[in-house]
Amino acid sequence: MDPHCDGCFFLFKTLESCPRDYPFDNGNILEMLLEIFWLFGSLQPFIIVAVLIWCIFWKKSLRSFLILMNLIIIVFINELIFKKILSETRPKGACSSSFGLPSGHSAFAGALMVWFILEWTMFHELASFKTSRHYSKIRNIIIIFAPVNPISRNFLNYHSEKQVLVGFIEGSVWAFMFFYFVILMHKNSADSWSSRLMQRLKKMKLKDDFASFVGGDHFQLLDEETDEGINDNTFQLINLLPLRSDVNRFMKMRENRNSLSMDMKL
Numbered sequence: 001m002d003p004h005c006d007g008c009f010f011l012f013k014t015l016e017s018c019p020r021d022y023p024f025d026n027g028n029i030l031e032m033l034l035e036i037f038w039l040f041g042s043l044q045p046f047i048i049v050a051v052l053i054w055c056i057f058w059k060k061s062l063r064s065f066l067i068l069m070n071l072i073i074i075v076f077i078n079e080l081i082f083k084k085i086l087s088e089t090r091p092k093g094a095c096s097s098s099f100g101l102p103s104g105h106s107a108f109a110g111a112l113m114v115w116f117i118l119e120w121t122m123f124h125e126l127a128s129f130k131t132s133r134h135y136s137k138i139r140n141i142i143i144i145f146a147p148v149n150p151i152s153r154n155f156l157n158y159h160s161e162k163q164v165l166v167g168f169i170e171g172s173v174w175a176f177m178f179f180y181f182v183i184l185m186h187k188n189s190a191d192s193w194s195s196r197l198m199q200r201l202k203k204m205k206l207k208d209d210f211a212s213f214v215g216g217d218h219f220q221l222l223d224e225e226t227d228e229g230i231n232d233n234t235f236q237l238i239n240l241l242p243l244r245s246d247v248n249r250f251m252k253m254r255e256n257r258n259s260l261s262m263d264m265k266l
Contacts, residue, residue, distance in 0.1 A: 073174075111174050
C-alpha cells in the first residue's frame with residue numbers, strides 16, 4: 001500500500017476513493033481539478049444509492065427499488081463470488097488490499113448505464129416515469145457520466161485497465177438479465193411466480209411507477225400502435241408493462257414460439 005494512503009481522509013479511505021497526492025503537491029490547478037473530478041467519479045455509486053433510497057422511502061417508487069436491486073445484487077455477486085474465484089490483486093500502490101478483478105465500481109456503472117439505455121429504448125414515451133420533467137436530463141447525465149466511474153478507478157490506481165473493463169462488461173450483461181427478469185415479473189398471470197412476487201412487493205406500499213401509462217387506459221394506446229390490435233395473448237403479455245409496440249410484437253412472437261415448442265414436445 002502506498003504511503004499516501006495513510007494520510008487519506010478517513011471517509012475517502014473507507015469508500016476506497018483516495019485521491020493521489022502529487023496533483024495537489026505540484027500546485028497545477030488543472031491537475032488538481034482533474035483529480036477532484038476523478039474523486040467525484042469514484043464516489044458516484046454512493047451518491048446514486050443515496051438518491052435511490054430517498055426515492056424509495058419518500059416517493060414510494062418501485063422503479064427506484066428495482067434499479068437499486070439491480071445494482072446491489074451485481075455488487076454482491078462481484079464481491080462475494082467473482083473476486084474470490086479470480087483472486088487477482090490490485091495495482092501496486094493501491095489504497096486497498098482486497099482483490100481487484102472484476103472492479104465492483106465498474107460493474108455498478110455498467111449495470112446502471114445499461115438499465116437506463118434499456119428503459120429509453122424499450123419503454124413507451126408515455127410510461128409514467130418517462131413523463132417526469134427531469135427524466136430525460138437525468139437519463140442523459142447517467143448514460144454520459146457512468147463511464148467516468150470505471151475510468152476514475154483506473155486513474156486513482158484502484159484497478160488496472162483489465163479489471164475495470166471486465167467489471168463494466170459484467171455489470172452490463174447482468175443489467176440485460178435483470179431487466180428481462182423484471183419484464184417477466186410484471187406478467188399478469190394469477191398463478192405465476194411473478195404475480196406472487198409482485199404481491200409481496202405491493203405489501204411494501206411502493207407505487208409501481210415502472211409499469212403504468214400516463215393519460216388513460218394504456219390498452220387503448222397500445223392498440224392504436226399495433227396492426228393486429230389487442231387479443232387475449234397480447235393482453236396477458238403487456239397489460240402491466242408500457243413497452244413500445246415493436247418490443248411488444250417481438251415478445252409476443254417469442255412467447256408464441258415458446259408455446260408452440262412446448263405443444264410439440266407434449
